[in-house]
């Protein structure tokens with residue numbers, strides 16, 4: 428069966444890291460018979476420059492017609508002062524909303540070889556395996572009204588019952604495939620929207636008696652992620668809190684350059700992207716770590732294409748190159764020589780090829 432895939436490289440390091448994932452896709456064609464129809468389209472600053480719109484209609488239409496989308500990153504300082512609705516990040520928010528990708532899965536698990544790269548002591552992260560389930564199409568990111576005036580500005584944090592119920596169900600279902608523990612993170616001691624979130628998640632939990640539900644305030648959750656991260660199995664939270672907590676979780680696993688994500692809708696059609704951004708400080712220098720994008724491809728193979736064998740093969744190839752000692756600059760320990768983006772891609776491809784012989 429031929430799968431339709433759309434690549435959206437975007438800005439900054441986006442094109443460099445997505446092109447390594449594209450080479451992995453081509454390798455899987457040779458080693459595992461993966462059959463794909465690949466298209467590439469513009470998004471973010473690149474699309475704004477070419478078409479005056481960070482999400483051209485054509486890009487959204489192609490995404491809607493694809494089985495899955497692999498996204499790099501958008502944004503950069505050259506677009507920070509343009510009209511807000513034209514900014515690259517708005518392209519990403521609009522495609523998430525346009526595909527109804529309400530469930531953002533951000534797994535943070537430690538590859539044993541990277542224990543020394545973690546920001547925490549090895550014993551705190553050994554065996555770490557957390558799944559952050561971030562609500563992605565609601566909350567303060569999308570709430571109306573929103574306004575920036577001359578002397579004041581505001582956004583609205585709003586969640587409806589159905590929005591909370593669907594993300595909570597997704598979290599409980601994921602927990603059933605794991606350690607059956609869900610921690611819902613909110614700010615119910617201050618915010619009405621969070622109190623409603625907590626009540627709604629608690630009501631949904633009644634349908635999942637085999638899963639243990641706990642609640643935590645977001646400030647404490649940020650602290651607990653650094654103090655004792657292994658206490659968590661699945662974390663379910665709103666859009667803004669999930670954004671922040673997932674960057675914290677990234678550093679537990681060694682580098683933000685390692686963290687993949689899947690953004691899914693009800694049909695498990697999805698957009699897959701590294702958690703990090705366009706890293707303008709290292710763009711175009713062959714320094715970016717492509718592994719978060721390659722691991723996002725593994726999630727794409729698993730969740731949207733059902734190609735579990737290939738997903739496992741990609742994840743094993745990544746583990747292999749790390750076990751062999753290859754490190755991009757973000758993962759490097761003192762004294763060793765880092766490899767570049769392209770060389771890291773080469774190594775993953777070699778590992779895939781040698782495993783299939």
Ligand SMILES: NC(=O)c1ccc[n+]([C@@H]2O[C@H](COP(=O)([O-])OP(=O)(O)OC[C@H]3O[C@@H](n4cnc5c(N)ncnc54)[C@H](O)[C@@H]3O)[C@@H](O)[C@H]2O)c1
Nearest residue numbers: 500501502503684702703704705706707708709715716757
């Ligand atoms: N999903 C996205 O497209 C996304 C996510 C976050 C930020 N952004 C945008 O990216 C731009 C830069 O944002 P930022 O600097 O706050 O965050 P960032 O994630 O781009 O970079 C933060 C730091 O991490 C490093 N880094 C990130 N990815 C890396 C990788 N793969 N390999 C090695 N190092 C890596 C960068 O060099 C930088 O020092 C902004 O315009 C922001 O809006 C986009």
Ligand SMILES: CC(C)[C@H](C(=O)O)[C@@H](O)C(=O)O
Nearest residue numbers: 502516517519520670702704
């Ligand atoms: C670039 C931005 C819109 C995005 C977000 O806040 O969701 C990013 O930080 C992320 O984590 O994917």
Ligand SMILES: [Mg+2]
Nearest residue numbers: 670671674702
């Ligand atoms: Mg973020």
